[in-house]
Amino acid sequence: MPKIQFRLNGVETDIDADPDTSLLSILRGQLGMTGPHFGCGAGECGACNVIVGDRVVTACDTPLWSLADKDVTTIEGLGDAQKPHPLQRAFIAEQALQCGYCVSGILMSAAALLMRNPNPTDTDVRAALDRNLCRCGSHNRMVRAVLRAAAEMHAQ
């Protein structure tokens, strides 16, 4: 089986696995990265969202072969407590979640939005997050947090 190579959060990564394996299965299994969450396994909820290149995708139905030579960014690559992404700071400032299971996927959708549109409107944010499901009803707080992060990034 040929190895598939891609950059994962900036690190060159070789994976030796069936090319049809889902990216989520590789991330959570072989690589032990638990940030992207399994929610449905059918690309319907967005809990496993990651960024490939500059596009957000559902890792649960993204096959390994499609990643050859691509840049993959997961929530682990977004930022951490020492060096948080403005979105992460904003989500804490707005207390923008309840259970938080969906939030890693939502942060990735929001990060992809801010990459292509640094000045989104409320409507833009809702459209960008519309494929992510949240069951606790934290939607409005999340939208506020994304707008706050955009404003903060703009001010810098």
Next chain:
Amino acid sequence: MTGTAPSPSAPKWPVSLAANPNLSSWIRISPDGQVTVSPGKVEIGQGIVTALAQIAADELDIDIARVQMVRASTAGSPNEGVTSGSLSVQQSGRAIRQACAEIRQIFLNVAADRLGVRTELLDISDGTISGPGNISTSYWELASEVSLDRHATPGAVPKSSAQRTLAGNSVQRLDLPDKIFARARFIHDSPLPGMLHGRVLRSELSGATLVELKEDGARKVAGLVAIVRDGNFVGVVSETEAGAEAALGALRKGATWSSRETLPDEDGMAEWLKVQPAELAVIASKTASSTPEKMRTIRRQYARPYIAHGSIAPSCAMAQWTGDRVRVWTHSQGVYLLRADLALVLELPVENITVEHMEGAGCYGHNAADDVALDAVLLARAAGGRPVRVQWSRADEMSHAPFGAAMTIEIEADLDADGEIVGWRHSIWGNGHTARPGRADQPALLAATELARPFPRAIATNPPQANGGGADRNSVPLYDFPSWQIECHRLTIMPIRTSALRTLGAQGNVFAIESFLDELATERGEDPVDFRLRHLSDQRAQDVIRAVARRASWKPAQRDGFGYGLGFARYKNTGAYCAVIAEVEGAEDISVKRLTIAVDVGEAINPDGVINQIEGGAIQATSWVLKERVRFDSQRITSNSWTEYPILRFNEVPEVQVEVMSRPEMEPVGAGEAAHGPVTAAIANAVFDVLGLRIRNLPITRERLIAAMELSS
């Protein structure tokens, strides 16, 4: 605020402290400056852990950063039953507050002895106890000589609301940074050393029997450790999660199922529920002192469908056997209750079973969390002492977990010549709203019904009115009608599995009562706010309705295509007061634009936490009202994916404004379930306002609107 402030009720001894009187089971103070708080209630995404930490830090006069919150475990946590019913602040919070008040007093007394001054002269600041002339000691210094291994005694008086510094402030949630920085906190993300992966094979057919199972395909899958079969219960254990999925897929191909069960006709549910075998309970009865003249009677029927929990995470558990002892990790709402049911199934003494809580995704009632724990325990028996993690599929989560029960509600109002209500009858039909584990002599866990020696399916019941009721929750009007008769018909058969979902029957009953009142007010030509205020003698109820009317500038001028509606309830008639005004835009589809809400939860420990819960409840209720309905055919639940069971999306979410009434002197009550009923009714009433259509069958979808138009034309 208008009107006189209601007087605080007399404090009662906290029930959780009565059940678990040992102070050290709640609080431990260590010499290194840490305070460990060990509640029996669990974090289910509602922020309870933070609110309880605030209460403890406040009462002990310590920085909240010193507080370590311990996850509930049967190995030592106080037994507080189940985390449900919006009771965690009431039960756990009051127990912790009382225990901390006594502990503070104990330390003050010891410090006074040591320092040779009277306790009244001592002060505590972040755990340092100081007195006149720079004398001081601390909790940490005294920790080793003060034993908290003693029973709580009445006498210590918790601080007054004015003395508290943390309660009433929006402290940031303690669990959020982990979740935002993707540090493993969920059970799903916390593998144990040497862990194996399990999956259970379940037929989509309802009440299925396994006729034949060909195992060859699954046996060929790399990494397979075991195939477990016990009657209709079948599962696989594998070295890897992918291996478990692959083996499960192969096993599914090799399985033949049959079923003799048929499910009722989904479209005729409301009528079907009324003609099934049922147990009748009279919930409340009130007779008028005089017999007013009844001129006419109006009867209306309301219905809601089965509703799915739909947690974003599928249920997950881990289990590990050591000899005849098993350790279980679960996101169940009640570790002791789950343990009791596991003991019944395994025929083991409870001492052999340890159940520990770990966080799962948002939990809105009795979902599959407990079921998957038994699955893990059964599969782990074949794992040679290694731990096994089991996770359900999305499809199983949406079709095999218990649902919130479908309800049919009929209300009759007797009216006098002026259209005033002189008699009121409210009848409910449906399955019970709880079949939780640990409460009966039979287990309530799914796999228990699938074993070769199966336990019977637990038929859902209703908690008594004293505990808030089940199907009958919020069926007794808070309004001052002269007489009423409230009855509940609980089905004694249960073709579709039901158990506790957020608010139990309250969402249906509040929808029915508040829709009907709106109709009666409209018929009299009376403003719905005035009509309600005139029938409410409860001051706090009046206050939230006035507050929401003021905030929403009731009633906004009529705009083409927009409608406004009001809904009100006091959750369980003993909990939070909540009034809602909905603004909807409607033509072929209804879209909810704005929900304005006033809520009175008594003392709001964490006001932003209260707002977050109310906002979340309001948005979830909007989803229930506009979209949600469990679908089924004669043999199976068909709404087993997010495509088949859509929920509200970001583009469809209304703006939500919440006003929290300031009641620092009143007992705190929970906020998690207060909004669902009033939001449901407010939306339905707003739909009438804009379209002139009364939708009495939820959800309010395009097809229901069309059906109602046809009926009215």
